[in-house]
Amino acid sequence: xxxxxxxxxxxxxxxxxxxxxxxxxxxxxxxxxxxxxxxxxxxxxxxxxxxxxxxxxxxxxxxxxxxxxxxxxxxxxxxxxxxxxxxxxxxx
Amino acid sequence: xxxxxxxxxxxxxxxxxxxxxxxxxxxxxxxxxxxxxxxxxxxxxxxxxxxxxxxxxxxxxxxxxxxxxxxxxxxxxxxxxxxxxxxxxxxx
Numbered sequence: 512x513x514x515x516x517x518x519x520x521x522x523x524x525x526x527x528x529x530x531x532x533x534x535x536x537x538x539x540x541x542x543x544x545x546x547x548x549x550x551x552x553x554x555x556x557x558x559x560x561x562x563x564x565x566x567x568x569x570x571x572x573x574x575x576x577x578x579x580x581x582x583x584x585x586x587x588x589x590x591x592x593x594x595x596x597x598x599x600x601x602x603x
Numbered sequence: 604x605x606x607x608x609x610x611x612x613x614x615x616x617x618x619x620x621x622x623x624x625x626x627x628x629x630x631x632x633x634x635x636x637x638x639x640x641x642x643x644x645x646x647x648x649x650x651x652x653x654x655x656x657x658x659x660x661x662x663x664x665x666x667x668x669x670x671x672x673x674x675x676x677x678x679x680x681x682x683x684x685x686x687x688x689x690x691x692x693x694x695x
Contacts, residue, residue, distance in 0.1 A: 512635075512638045512643055512644070512645045512646065513646050513647075513648070514646065514647050514648050517631065517634060517635065517638075517645070517647070520634050521627065521630050521631055521634055524630055524634075525626065525627055525630055527623075528619075528623070528627060532617065532619060532627075533627060535616075535617050536613065536617055536619075536624060536627045536628065536631070537631055539612070539613035539616060539617060540609055540613065540628060540631060541647055541649070541650040543604075543609055543612040543613055544604070544609065544650070545649075545650060545688050545691050545692075546691075547604045547608075548688070548691075548692050549691045549692045549694070552604055553604070554604045554605075555604070555605055556605070556606055556632060557605070557606065558632075558636070559632050559635075559636060560680075564692065586689075586692075586693050587692045587693055588684070588689060588692070589651070589682075589684045589688060589689070589692065591651075591681075591682035593679070593680045596636075597636050597639065597640075597680065598679075598680065600636060600637075600639070600640040601639055601640055601642075601655050601678050601679065601680050602677050602678045602679070603640065
């Protein structure tokens with residue numbers, strides 16, 4: 512399922528909204544989540560899961576093609592932990 | 604950030620009632636959950652992809668008792684963040 516398919520399915524169920532409204536809301540949800548993670552804050556969606564930001568320290572890396580040593584800068588990566596309800600739904 | 608905060612962040616932007624936005628946000632997460640429960644992946648462009656992975660049974664150990672046991676085959680949810688999300692999180 513892609514984002515546009517998601518918008519399509521939600522639009523079918525949300526009869527009193529135009530597909531355009533649903534599209535704006537869906538895009539806003541994930542933009543707002545991305546902004547929260549960008550600030551370094553976590554997200555918790557009950558029954559779905561939580562997102563946390565993990566810090567990766569700077570390290571020396573190697574270009575696998577040339578063997579050259581390069582500096583990999585410290586970075587933040589998102590980490591998802593599935594919620595109990597969804598975990599059980601997926602494993603049924 | 605919780606689901607309520609997501610609604611709060613987006614409802615004035617879309618010019619709809621808070622209650623209505625809340626209903627659609629709820630539907631969005633429910634739709635994603637039911638799609639994943641069917642074993643189908645959900646791709647949210649510029650955010651990330653949720654995939655259901657089949658795990659094989661493997662030998663494990665109860666860390667409390669030290670007893671050998673078999674970890675049963677199961678389906679787990681994995682999240683791979685998009686490059687766009689990681690870039691947003693690491694822009695200076």
